[in-house]
Amino acid sequence: MAVHTEQQRKVIADAVVSMDGYTSTGAEDDMGWAMEHITSEQSEIMYEGIWRGVSTAVVGRVNWEGFTSVWPGLTSDPTSSARTRDLGNWLATVDKVVVSRTLEQSDLDKTEWTNARVARDLEAEVRSLKAGPGRDILVLNSASVIQALLRADLIDELSLTVLPTTLGGGVRLLPEGFSSKWRLSHATTVPTTGAVALCYRRT
Template sequence: MAHLVYSAIASLDGYIADADGSFDWAAPDVEVHAYVNELERPIGTYLYGGRMYATMAYWETADDPAPVSREYAEIWRAADKIVYSRSLPAISTARTRLEREFTPDDVAELKQSSNAAISIGGANLGGQALLAGLVDEIHLFLAPVVVGGGTRALPDGLTVGLELATERRFPTGFVHLHYKLTP
């Protein structure tokens, strides 16, 4: 059975985007990006909402000369993607299918049938999975900034037990926190 992993880069006060919808303050440096690459390498399937997919689709054709970016693009392209959106007319990337409804039972079945880890991205979709009790691990990268409001990394009303599995501090002030959810 595959683990479902929710990952996000958030401000210290818990937002993945500020009140204006910007997340340019969340850009990881080379060392953080390389670390993310290692965490993403075992992912077999990415689950996205429409907005997160629109952001991540960049990696389908990205031709960044930086080795860490090229490596991430290869990791991303090698994985399957499922996009949950009622409004997105079509998808534009390989190895991607569009689903109109996020159904917890379908995701639970995907976890049962998958051999590789599954990543769920985006605060809305990730929040739905967290509230449905589907998420097994949380990876939060805290950026050294306080933005004062915006899109929360974790949903309101969520109550879960957490066990800190690993942590890492980076010279630029980023901190990675890896939690396993406990019953």
């Protein structure tokens, strides 16, 4: 008799990258180079297709601090689109894992967002999440986290949005010296911003 086993949760890494492979210009990056795309209606639609299937978000310290300083205002702004407010409410309440060696739980509890916890051991945390119940796990544009999970072979899907700009330096998304093979699941163009969204899955 066949034994039914539940499908393991996928780890999806989502990132915006420049044509020359950078996801940030550095610690002080305000993402101004990407905002035209990020705030476009097409981007909102594409991103909604990802986060609605997710029940845990994983983020690094830098993005946690950036997100929690910006998103509460966007979520409460009556001029924000309905999709932006929906995403903001999801970010505020979804199960969140913040990967940091310096942040304490008390630091997370000071923000308006709830349901967040600190993780020191990224690999152990993600392996536990993958083996547990729930929908997919989304890594939110955190290069250091994505690089570590790639090296540990813990990412199942790479969702990359390539923007038509070069940064000339900064934080590269993919780790140096890392070799892997993927297959293209689907691709979408964004005519209004010239971006190309690529979804790759492990072969």
